[in-house]
Amino acid sequence: MTVIRLTPRQLLTSLEGLTDLLTDTVNGGASVGFLAPLDRDAAAEWWRSRAAAMEDGRLAVWAAYAAGRVVGTVSLAFPDKPNSRHRAELIKLMVHRDGRGRGTGRTLLVTAQRAAAEAGVTLLHLDTETGSPAESLYRSAGWIRAGVIPDYARTPSGVLRPTTIFYKYIGAAEAADVTEPALSS
Secondary structure (H helix, E strand, O other): OEEEEOOHHHHHHOHHHHHHHHHHHHHOOOOOOOOOOOOHHHHHHHHHHHHHHHHOOOEEEEEEEEOOEEEEEEEEEOOOOHHHOOEEEEEEEEEOHHHOOOOHHHHHHHHHHHHHHHOOOOEEEEEEEOOOHHHHHHHHOOOEEEEEEEEEEEOOOOOEEEEEEEEEEOHHHHHOOOOOOOOOO
């Protein structure tokens, strides 16, 4: 497996594989912001719409390739406000259903964390469907649960589900062993 940070041009040349990945993820039941069945044209248009944010530095996208095809992706969204440039949001960590269980998700997660630290980011945050396999991945990778919001998002089938918010200190903050008090559940 090879993981590369995509340029806007590479995103467009990888559009077919990224579209396959997004439709497989949504149509397989993962809650990543879309309802099923996700149409290929809508998925491709969503990916195309990411290019502008990549161009101006608000978004970084990595793709994992195996056997010549896209098998996973992860992105970092960077805020544009001066008081929040120390943090980024980890978004759209997706692994194709037939490629799961091989360490792709963890590799993408580590890649994004490392890149964020190299960019001077000290705090990452994300949200994920409570009880999902992704939640287990984040917990095992040292992410800290901040809380749960009930009925936050619809699953691809339209059912309202809670979302767990996670954060993780990285880079200089991680090296300083910054910790927060545990929140009660």
